[in-house]
Structure formats: C-alpha cells, structure tokens
Amino acid sequence: xxxxxxxxxxxxxxxxxxxxxxxxxxxxxxxxxxxxxxxxxxxxxxxxxxxxxxxxxxxxxxxxxxxxxxxxxxxxxxxxxxxxxxxxxxxxxxxxxxxxxxxxxxxxxxxxxxxxxxxxxxxxxxxxxxxxxxxxxxxxxxxxxxxxxxxxxxxxxxxxxxxxxxxxxxxxxxxxxxxxxxxxxxxxxxxxxxxxxxxxxxxxxxxxxxxxxxxxxxxxxxxxxxxxxxxxxxxxxxxxxxxxxxxxxxxxxxxxxxxxxxxxxxxxxxxxxxxxxxxxxxxxxxxxxxx
Numbered sequence: 001x002x003x004x005x006x007x008x009x010x011x012x013x014x015x016x017x018x019x020x021x022x023x024x025x026x027x028x029x030x031x032x033x034x035x036x037x038x039x040x041x042x043x044x045x046x047x048x049x050x051x052x053x054x055x056x057x058x059x060x061x062x063x064x065x066x067x068x069x070x071x072x073x074x075x076x077x078x079x080x081x082x083x084x085x086x087x088x089x090x091x092x093x094x095x096x097x098x099x100x101x102x103x104x105x106x107x108x109x110x111x112x113x114x115x116x117x118x119x120x121x122x123x124x125x126x127x128x129x130x131x132x133x134x135x136x137x138x139x140x141x142x143x144x145x146x147x148x149x150x151x152x153x154x155x156x157x158x159x160x161x162x163x164x165x166x167x168x169x170x171x172x173x174x175x176x177x178x179x180x181x182x183x184x185x186x187x188x189x190x191x192x193x194x195x196x197x198x199x200x201x202x203x204x205x206x207x208x209x210x211x212x213x214x215x216x217x218x219x220x221x222x223x224x225x226x227x228x229x230x231x232x233x234x235x236x237x238x239x240x241x242x243x244x245x246x247x248x249x250x251x252x253x254x255x256x257x258x259x260x261x262x263x264x265x266x267x268x269x270x271x272x273x274x275x276x277x278x279x280x281x282x283x284x285x286x287x288x289x290x291x
Contacts, residue, residue: 057129057150061198067133067167070146070156071199078198082222085151086207086215090174092126092157093117093191096210100190102203103247103287111201112156112194115210117180119161119189124174126155126195126208131169131177141192142184145177158192159183197222203287225273250286263290 056065061082063075093115100114117123129149136143141158145165148154161181165171182189195204200222207220248259256278260267271277273289282288 056132057148058152061152062148065132065148070133070141071196073199076198078200078224079222080224082152082197084153084197084207084220084222085218086220087218088128088173089126089208089215090124091208091210091213092123092155092193093121093180093210094213095121095191096213098205098210101249101285101287102201102205103249109201111196112158112192113204113210114190114192117189117191119179119181121180121191122176123157123160123178123180123191124176125171127151127153127173129155129171131165131167131171134163134165134167137184140185142186143178143181144184144192147171147177152197154196156192156194156196158194159186159190161189205287248288248290250282250284250288252284254282254284256280256282259288259290265290 056062061076062073064073095115095117097116098113099116100110102113103110125147127147127149129147131145132148132154133144133146135141141156143160143163144156144158145160145163146154146156157177159181160178161183162179164176164178171177180189180191186192193204193208195202195207202220202222205216207216208214209216248254248263250259256267256270260270263270267278270288270290271280
C-alpha cells in the first residue's frame with residue numbers, strides 16, 4: 001500500500017516536471033515568433049508612416065494640402081519653437097552669386113533671395129519632399145515650383161524657364177525641378193529662392209550659405225514672434241500683412257548702437273530679433289531685423 005502511494009507520488013512528480021519542461025519549451029519556441037510578430041508590426045507601422053508621408057509631408061504641422069495657393073493655409077497653428085532639421089540637404093543651384101538678399105526692396109518685402117543663374121541651368125530640390133505647386137504667374141514668380149519637405153519647410157523656386165516635375169510628385173534632395181530662366185516679374189535670368197515654415201518667410205541665408213555651397217548648421221531653430229504669428233498670403237514681393245516688420249541693411253561703419261538709435265530700438269531687442277550677441281561682428285550687406 002505504502003509502495004503504491006510512493007509510486008503514485010513519483011509518477012505525479014515526473015509528470016509535473018515533464019509539463020514544466022514542455023511549458024518552457026513552448027515559451028522558448030514562442031519567443032522567436034513574438035520577435036517576428038513585433039518585427040512585422042514595426043514594418044507595418046513603417047509602411048503606414050510612408051503611406052501617410054506620400055499623402056503629404058509634415059502631416060503633424062500642416063492641416064491641408066492644396067495645389068492652388070502658395071502661402072495661404074487654413075487652421076494652421078504656428079508653434080512657439082520648432083527645430084528644423086537641415087541635414088540631407090542639397091544646394092538648389094551650383095551658382096554662388098546672390099544678386100538680391102532677403103529683406104525690404106523697392107518699398108516691398110522681398111521674401112527670398114535671388115541667385116544668379118543662366119537660362120537652362122538645372123535647379124534641384126533642396127530636401128526630400130513632395131511637389132505641391134507647379135504653375136506660371138505672369139506678374140510674379142513666372143514659372144515656379146513649390147515643394148513641401150519632411151522637415152516642415154516649404155521651398156519656392158521662381159522665374160524658371162521650364163518645369164521638370166508635376167504636382168504631387170515625390171522628389172529627393174538633388175532631383176531636378178526645373179531649368180533656370182527669366183520668366184514673370186524678372187529683369188534678368190536668376191533663381192528666386194524662398195524658405196518658408198507654415199507660410200512664414202525665413203531668410204534663406206540663415207540656413208543656406210551659397211558662397212560655400214553648404215548649410216549654415218545642421219538645424220535651424222524657428223521661434224515664433226509677433227511679426228510672424230500670422231500667415232502672409234500673396235506673391236514674393238508682397239508687403240507683410242501687419243506692416244510692423246522693419247529691416248536694416250548694414251553699411252560700412254554701422255554698429256549695433258548706431259543701428260539701434262537710427263531705428264528707435266534697444267540693442268538688446270536687435271540682438272534678440274536676430275539671434276546675435278553684443279559681441280557679434282556685423283558684416284557689410286548683412287540684413288538685420290529691427291522690429
């Protein structure tokens with residue numbers, strides 16, 4: 001009787017050990033499956049992200065996508081700060097001569113920079129993105145292209161002689177968009193190049209150094225201010241909507257104190273608006289924001 005009891009306990013113990021071993025074996029077999037499923041989920045997520053980006057880039061920033069208006073946006077909230085990634089760039093042209101800087105010009109605001117190019121020179125996309133507008137504007141940009149990029153920027157390429165892309169086309173940095181020209185409101189062949197964030201014009205010289213054919217830094221920190229808190233609609237020579245933003249082009253002999261006195265602002269305000277310090281060396285031709 002006692003022997004049978006011990007035998008029963010032994011058999012039950014062996015069964016428990018066998019069951020435990022079987023469970024561990026199942027867990028061990030399941031682990032690679034779980035990893036594979038996790039990988040599949042990750043790939044599915046990546047595909048979903050790519051599908052959304054193919055709809056239009058920077059979905060988290062822009063509320064809409066249209067092929068009609070260059071600088072008009074609906075339901076757009078401009079963040080206080082936003083870090084714009086400039087890596088993966090390509091200079092839009094190999095030409096280095098800037099013929100007209102960003103800033104006031106002929107009593108209007110010139111919201112981009114003009115780079116000397118010849119008719120027929122290849123103009124390429126500055127970053128990866130999607131072509132939003134391919135149009136012709138007789139009294140403004142002429143033949144132009146607008147590309148929205150994954151980093152949140154939109155770039156505008158004006159006065160082209162020929163379009164090489166279509167609207168809603170995905171493009172890579174360095175991919176041809178058009179050929180240099182002299183169309184629209186232009187007095188000579190050049191590329192009018194704009195960099196905008198949610199409709200706000202940013203001086204391209206703060207990001208691109210055409211002379212060195214390089215970016216100024218890997219990132220640009222956008223900061224919302226009173227002057228850029230509202231969107232600007234119109235062409236590249238349109239006055240700013242609030243009429244409050246003023247600029248000063250540095251001349252020989254100019255100092256921060258002289259400019260501050262001339263423009264009726266404090267030196268600290270000049271430094272804050274232009275992200276410089278009191279020890280910054282001013283360059284002749286440099287454009288400073290004064291309000």
